[in-house]
Amino acid sequence: MNHTVRRCLLCTDIGSMVLYCC
16 A cells, blocks of 8 residues: 555645645
């Protein structure tokens, strides 16, 4: 089995919250 590393894009919202977009 090949384990692939899933890299999520770091999305910065207008607020003070950091969202990870996969």
